[in-house]
Each structure stands twice: as structure tokens, then as C-alpha cells.
Amino acid sequence: MEERAAQLGRRSIKTTAKRVGIRLAVSTLDLTTLEGADTAGKVRHLCAKAVCPAPAIPEIPSVAAVCVYPALVATAHAALRDTGVRTASVATGFPAGQVSLEAKLRDTEDAVAAGADEIDMVISREAFLAGDDGRVMQEIARVKDACGDARLKVILETAELGSYAHVRHAATIAMEAGADFVKTSTGKSTSGATPGVCLVMLEAIRDYAERTGRIVGFKAAGGVSTTKAALHRLVLVKETLGDEWLTPERFRIGASSVLNDLLIQYAKLDSGRYGRSEDFSRE
Amino acid sequence: MSVESRTSIVWEYAPAPESSDHVRLQDRYGLFIDGDFREPSARRYVPSINPATEETIAEVAWAGEADVQAAIESARAAHPRWVALPDRERAKYLFRIARLIQERSRELAVVETIDGGKPLRESRDVDIPLAAAHFFHYAGWADKLHYGVNARRVEPLGVVGQIVPWNFPLLMAAWKLAPALACGNTAILKPAETTPLTALLLAEICREAELPPGVVSVLPGDGAVGSTLVRAPGINKIAFTGSTAVGREIQAALAGRDVELTLELGGKSANIVFEDAALDQAVEGIVNGIFFNQGHVCCAGSRLLIQESVLDEVISKLWRRMGLLRIGDPLDKNTDVGAINSAAQLERIETLVAAGEEEGARRQTVACELPERGYWFAPTLFTHVSPAHRIAVEEIFGPVVSVLSFRTQAEAIEKANNSRYGLAAGIWTDKGAKAFEVANALRAGVVWQNTYNHFDPTAAFGGYKESGFGREGGPAGLRPYLRVLR
Numbered sequence: 001m002e003e004r005a006a007q008l009g010r011r012s013i014k015t016t017a018k019r020v021g022i023r024l025a026v027s028t029l030d031l032t033t034l035e036g037a038d039t040a041g042k043v044r045h046l047c048a049k050a051v052c053p054a055p056a057i058p059e060i061p062s063v064a065a066v067c068v069y070p071a072l073v074a075t076a077h078a079a080l081r082d083t084g085v086r087t088a089s090v091a092t093g094f095p096a097g098q099v100s101l102e103a104k105l106r107d108t109e110d111a112v113a114a115g116a117d118e119i120d121m122v123i124s125r126e127a128f129l130a131g132d133d134g135r136v137m138q139e140i141a142r143v144k145d146a147c148g149d150a151r152l153k154v155i156l157e158t159a160e161l162g163s164y165a166h167v168r169h170a171a172t173i174a175m176e177a178g179a180d181f182v183k184t185s186t187g188k189s190t191s192g193a194t195p196g197v198c199l200v201m202l203e204a205i206r207d208y209a210e211r212t213g214r215i216v217g218f219k220a221a222g223g224v225s226t227t228k229a230a231l232h233r234l235v236l237v238k239e240t241l242g243d244e245w246l247t248p249e250r251f252r253i254g255a256s257s258v259l260n261d262l263l264i265q266y267a268k269l270d271s272g273r274y275g276r277s278e279d280f281s282r283e
Numbered sequence: 284m285s286v287e288s289r290t291s292i293v294w295e296y297a298p299a300p301e302s303s304d305h306v307r308l309q310d311r312y313g314l315f316i317d318g319d320f321r322e323p324s325a326r327r328y329v330p331s332i333n334p335a336t337e338e339t340i341a342e343v344a345w346a347g348e349a350d351v352q353a354a355i356e357s358a359r360a361a362h363p364r365w366v367a368l369p370d371r372e373r374a375k376y377l378f379r380i381a382r383l384i385q386e387r388s389r390e391l392a393v394v395e396t397i398d399g400g401k402p403l404r405e406s407r408d409v410d411i412p413l414a415a416a417h418f419f420h421y422a423g424w425a426d427k428l429h430y431g432v433n434a435r436r437v438e439p440l441g442v443v444g445q446i447v448p449w450n451f452p453l454l455m456a457a458w459k460l461a462p463a464l465a466c467g468n469t470a471i472l473k474p475a476e477t478t479p480l481t482a483l484l485l486a487e488i489c490r491e492a493e494l495p496p497g498v499v500s501v502l503p504g505d506g507a508v509g510s511t512l513v514r515a516p517g518i519n520k521i522a523f524t525g526s527t528a529v530g531r532e533i534q535a536a537l538a539g540r541d542v543e544l545t546l547e548l549g550g551k552s553a554n555i556v557f558e559d560a561a562l563d564q565a566v567e568g569i570v571n572g573i574f575f576n577q578g579h580v581c582c583a584g585s586r587l588l589i590q591e592s593v594l595d596e597v598i599s600k601l602w603r604r605m606g607l608l609r610i611g612d613p614l615d616k617n618t619d620v621g622a623i624n625s626a627a628q629l630e631r632i633e634t635l636v637a638a639g640e641e642e643g644a645r646r647q648t649v650a651c652e653l654p655e656r657g658y659w660f661a662p663t664l665f666t667h668v669s670p671a672h673r674i675a676v677e678e679i680f681g682p683v684v685s686v687l688s689f690r691t692q693a694e695a696i697e698k699a700n701n702s703r704y705g706l707a708a709g710i711w712t713d714k715g716a717k718a719f720e721v722a723n724a725l726r727a728g729v730v731w732q733n734t735y736n737h738f739d740p741t742a743a744f745g746g747y748k749e750s751g752f753g754r755e756g757g758p759a760g761l762r763p764y765l766r767v768l769r
Contacts, residue, residue, distance in 0.1 A: 001561075001563075001564055001567075003567070003734075004567045007404075010404065010408070011296065011616075011617050012296075012299035012615075012616035012617055013296065013297075013299075014297055014299050016297040017294070017295065017296045017297035017299075018297075020292060020293075020294050020295075021294055023292055024292040024294050027292060061292075165561075203563045234294065238294065239607050243293065243294070246292070246294055247291050247292075
């Protein structure tokens with residue numbers, strides 16, 4: 001598993017492939033801020049960056065979505081109106097998920113009511129690790145109902161699951177329970193979207209689509225902080241699920257700092273030299 | 284503008300050819316005898332061809348009888364002083380060679396790829412690093428030889444003749460030279476006629492390492508040179524890797540003579556997938572087992588045995604995965620499957636594949652554009668194969684896998700062992716007890732569990748039955764180059 005993932009990590013992405021790959025990676029970003037110190041001001045800045053990541057390089061597209069805590073959804077929603085960039089919100093007691101089902105549903109409903117187009121929920125690892133798949137699936141199904149028209153991304157928090165077999169199983173039951181996307185991690189754990197974990201989840205998605213005909217998206221989050229890592233995730237998707245998955249409709253990268261690295265690398269393709277992080281605004 | 288209405292971005296890999304600017308090949312290479320390159324006695328030079336383009340890379344001298352004799356005399360003359368060196372001094376030469384291989388690894392990888400057709404990804408990540416690793420490993424053994432043979436006293440055999448194949452030219456040379464030199468033998472290496480270049484670069488490295496003249500000679504040429512070497516007086520041992528047919532000839536030629544012999548020959552190795560395996564992982568192993576190096580691997584997992592309950596699923600996963608293989612320019616860093624080594628080998632593959640179709644097996648070949656020049660064969664899968672078909676019995680030595688099914692563990696073992704070969708096998712299951720039971724029942728020199736085509740200098744490699752005898756790698760690899768005294 002890891003061998004294949006590592007092998008794909010050695011694909012050589014240069015010149016045109018790098019240029020297009022970076023644009024593609026930007027267009028699939030869920031630009032994220034999930035901190036206790038987040039304020040309406042910071043979220044508005046981030047939204048502006050999401051819509052137009054690099055004013056000096058017009059061919060860089062908008063990102064796919066901005067992801068915030070429920071309390072800031074209204075702010076983000078207002079800032080992103082008519083821009084094509086979606087508003088996403090974590091919900092269900094993010095990141096630990098150790099609250100009652102009622103609280104999770106309420107959390108979700110609030111976010112949707114405030115204008116969230118997409119909900120990133122966490123599964124109950126407590127139930128999963130105790131072997132109670134039924135409860136995990138039931139929670140996902142209920143949250144899905146609460147989402148209404150909003151898209152549901154289900155975070156497995158793979159670092160806490162302990163094995164690839166568990167990751168695969170968790171991805172499969174999440175899809176069966178109605179997830180629109182399965183997502184690796186919260187970004188708050190020890191490790192995130194490692195190449196091996198991504199590959200296992202992509203294979204689960206592929207097999208599920210083949211079995212049921214339903215298309216489920218994939219979101220890599222946690223630890224994708226460099227251009228190289230982002231392009232590696234694109235390679236994994238391309239060579240596991242195929243080109244038709246390389247759109248923001250089916251694939252996302254959840255991150256924040258990677259955007260500026262992508263821009264620096266893109267600018268370098270033209271200028272031949274690496275810029276500084278100050279060349280681009282932080283948010 | 285919504286996300287949906289955005290123009291979609293189509294992403295393809297751009298060509299990523301490895302630069303060959305740093306490669307300093309000469310137009311013409313002589314024979315490496317007595318520490319230096321010299322002209323062949325018959326003045327015969329033969330071009331070495333790039334199988335991906337059919338262009339000549341360099342002209343290479345072919346040795347004649349007189350040259351073989353000269354190399355043997357030089358090796359004989361060098362032997363007393365070589366064996367008299369303190370063990371740790373001999374080790375230093377091996378360490379030096381290993382480091383020089385590492386230093387010149389980019390160059391060696393490119394030359395291996397243009398001379399043999401294998402993808403750069405493999406020569407860069409497998410062949411060259413492993414060749415260096417073998418020299419490092421046996422350098423470490425040089426002053427501990429008797430620990431490798433149950434603390435008995437040992438002495439080297441003397442002069443050894445080593446004949447290597449074209450599928451892993453430098454790596455096979457390393458597999459043979461490193462233990463031979465560590466044990467105190469002097470060696471004459473005969474590289475394959477289609478792939479002599481990295482062996483000649485290794486000769487340059489030996490000279491750069493100031494290896495005493497005569498300790499290693501390199502004599503390129505065809506089978507006639509090998510035949511002369513085998514029959515020449517003054518040789519104490521022959522180590523051969525190659526086809527079973529040639530192995531038989533060598534063994535016959537050596538009958539009744541006081542010459543030691545080890546043979547590493549062909550195979551038709553079984554790769555067994557049980558229903559309880561992690562199937563995606565198994566598919567990766569199947570691909571690595573048969574499409575690695577275009578299937579030019581003696582231990583290739585060319586007989587795929589799949590449990591009936593998962594047969595369709597594995598075949599469909601495998602077929603989809605085969606469609607993702609990138610076939611083409613071996614120098615492109617993103618190429619997975621390169622060129623077939625020679626026109627002769629391509630013809631052999633085509634003959635056997637045609638036989639498979641005639642006998643009624645169902646053929647599926649990946650649809651891909653192949654370059655116009657050069658020797659190419661697209662990855663091919665045969666289903667509906669019966670155990671009696673030629674493609675299930677004979678070694679194809681190409682990117683062609685034959686699928687057979689089985690119902691029970693006992694049947695899997697029976698089918699896997701039902702071969703005149705016994706080089707390697709793979710077992711795919713998540714059940715540990717089953718893996719060990721099956722591994723113990725298989726008559727194969729190497730058994731991989733949940734992996735395939737993994738090589739390591741510390742592990743013994745060699746065959747059962749018509750796959751040969753003798754082991755290479757690890758402490759077991761010392762024995763064939765030592766006489767155990769008491």
C-alpha cells in the first residue's frame with residue numbers, strides 16, 4: 001500500500017504539468033481557518049483571498065470553498081455571495097465529536113441555516129472503535145438529513161483509527177450511510193492525509209462507485225502543506241480514480257498554508273526564482 | 284459563477300526525460316583484462332543497441348579464445364596476492380567499489396536504461412542502489428567468512444568464471460562479483476551480449492578503486508565466449524545466471540571435471556492470491572510481479588493463481604490497473620514499462636503469446652500507442668488458461684501473465700508445485716497461519732508473502748528443480764565461493 005503510494009510520489013511533475021497541476025490544486029482547495037481566535041475580520045480577509053488568490057496572476061482560479069466554524073458561517077456566506085466559492089462549515093462537535101447526537105444535529109442545522117453549502121462532520125470514533133458501526137452510520141444518516149441541500153463531508157480522522165483496514169471500513173460505512181465526500185482528518189490530530197491513507201480511501205471510493213454506481217468525493221486534509229504534497233495527492237487521485245475525479249466536485253484539499261506555497265511555486269515557473277512568502281498575502 | 288460552471292482543468296503529465304548529459308560513454312570499449320582495457324585479439328567490435336530506438340550506443344569488443352586465456356592467466360597470477368591480503372584490506376576494495384557505484388549512480392542508471400530498455404524509474408530506484416548494497420553487504424563479510432559457514436575454516440576456490448544475463452546487467456554482476464571477491468577469489472565476468480555497457484563501467488570503477496590487476500576481468504561477447512570460458516582449463520568455478528537450456532549445456536560440459544558450479548536458471552513462478560487477501564494490495568503485487576522490468580525477471584510471477592471466489596474481482600481490478608501503466612520511453616521518469624531487451628526476445632514473446640491464443644486462452648492486451656522504432660510489447664493478460672497450455676508451463680520472460688484458478692489451499696499448493704521450475708512464489712493472504720503453511724509446502728527457493736519481487740542483499744536467492752542450485756545473497760551466498768576445510 002505504502003509502496004504504491006510512495007511510487008506515485010515519485011512521478012515527475014515538471015513544466016506544463018506543474019503549471020496546470022498547481023492551478024488544478026488551487027481550484028480544489030477548501031481554504032480553512034479553524035482556530036479559537038478566528039474573528040469575522042479574519043474570515044472576511046480569507047474569503048477575499050479565496051475568491052482571488054493572486055491578483056497579480058489572473059489565471060489562478062478561485063478556490064473551491066472556505067471552511068470555518070459554525071459561528072462564522074454567516075460572515076463567510078455574506079463575503080462569498082455570488083463568487084462561486086462555497087461556504088463550508090465544520091460541525092458535530094468538531095474536532096473530537098464527543099457530544100450528544102442532539103448537539104451534533106443542532107450544530108449542523110445552525111450552520112446550514114446560516115448559509116453553509118457544505119458540512120464537514122466528524123464520525124464518532126468512540127463508537128467506531130468500540131465496534132458499533134450501526135451508531136456511526138445512524139449518526140451520519142441523521143446529520144445528512146439535517147444538512148438538507150448542503151453537501152456532507154464525513155471526516156474519518158484516520159490517525160485515530162489505527163490501521164488501513166479500519167480506514168477502509170470506516171470509509172465504506174460512511175459512504176453507505178450517505179456521505180457525499182469522505183475526508184481524511186480534522187487537521188487537529190497527529191497525522192493527516194498521508195499518502196497511504198489517501199490511497200486506501202480512494203480505493204474504497206472506487207470500489208463503492210463500481211458496486212453501487214454512486215459517486216462519492218474525496219477530501220485530503222491534514223498535513224498537505226507543500227506544493228509537492230498537493231501534487232502527490234493529485235497523482236494519487238488521477239491514477240486510482242481517474243481524471244474524472246480531478247474536479248472540485250469530487251476532490252478537495254483541505255488546507256490553509258499550502259495556498260501560498262502553490263502560488264510561490266507557480267510564480268517561480270515564470271520568473272525562474274523562488275519568491276518569498278511575503279510576496280503573497282497570508283489571508 | 285458556481286463551482287460547477289467553471290471550466291474544468293485537464294491535467295496530464297508532461298514528458299520528464301532524465302537528462303543524459305552527464306553520461307560520458309566512449310564510442311568504443313575494449314576488453315578489461317589485467318587491470319586495463321585492451322583490444323581484442325581478433326579485433327572484433329560489435330555495436331550495443333538501444334532497444335528503445337535501435338540506435339547504436341557504443342561499439343564493444345568481443346573476446347576470442349586467446350583473450351579468455353589471457354584473462355584466466357591474469358586472474359591466476361593475481362590470485363596468490365589477492366588471497367594473501369588481510370581480510371579487512373580486501374573489504375576496503377569492496378567498500379570502495381560500493382561507494383563509487385553510488386557516486387556514479389545517475390550515470391549508471393541512465394546507461395542501464397539505454398542499453399537494456401528498462402524504465403529509468405527502476406534502474407534508478409532498484410538496480411543501481413541494490414548493486415551498491417550488495418558490495419556493501421559482502422564487504423562486511425570479508426573478514427568474518429567463517430561465521431558465515433558455522434565457524435569452520437575456509438579457503439577461496441581460486442579463479443571463478445561468472446556469466447550474467449541481460450535483464451539486470453549491473454545488479455547480476457554485483458550479485459556475482461561481490462561475494463566472489465569477498466571470499467578471496469579472482470573473477471572473470473562475461474556480461475550478456477546485448478547489455479555489456481554497465482559491466483564495462485564497473486570495470487572502470489574497479490580500476491578507479493585501484494583493485495589489483497587481474498582480480499576482475501570483463502570479457503563481453505556472445506554465448507561462444509561463455510562456452511570458451513566454461514571449457515577453458517584453469518577455472519575453478521563457474522557461476523551462471525540465464526536460461527535453463529544453457530545451464531544444462533554448462534553442466535554437461537563440466538561433468539567429470541574438478542570445477543564447481545552454481546546455476547540460477549529460469550522460472551515460471553506462481554503468485555497465489557487467496558480470497559482473504561487484501562485484494563488491492565495483491566493487485567499491486569501482481570503488477571510488480573509480472574510487469575517489473577517488462578517481465579524480464581527470472582522470478583517473475585508469471586503464473587497467477589487466484590482463488591475462484593475472487594477470480595472475477597481480481598481480474599477486473601488487475602485489468603483496470605494494467606490500463607494505468609505508462610508504457611514508452613524508458614528514459615522518461617514517469618514510464619512504468621519500457622522496451623523489450625532485444626529483437627530476439629520480442630520474437631520469443633510473440634511466439635508464445637500466439638501459441639496461447641491458438642491453444643484457446645483468452646488474450647487481453649492493453650491498448651496503448653507504442654513507439655514506431657524499437658522493440659515493444661504491451662502488457663498482456665491471459666485468462667481461461669489451462670495448466671497444460673504452453674503459456675502456463677514455459678517461461679515467456681515478457682510482460683505476459685497467465686491466470687489460473689484454484690478452489691482450495693491444497694489445490695493451490697499442488698498447482699503451484701506442478702512445474703519443472705521452482706524459483707520463486709508469492710502468497711497473498713491476511714491469515715498468518717495459512718501463509719506459513721503454504722510457504723512451507725511450496726517447492727520454491729524464494730517465497731514472498733504479501734509482496735513480490737523484493738530483493739535484499741541479506742536474503743538468499745536461488746532455485747529448486749530446473750531453476751538451478753546454489754544461493755546468492757546473505758551468508759548463504761558465501762558458500763558457493765568457498766571451500767570448507769573442517
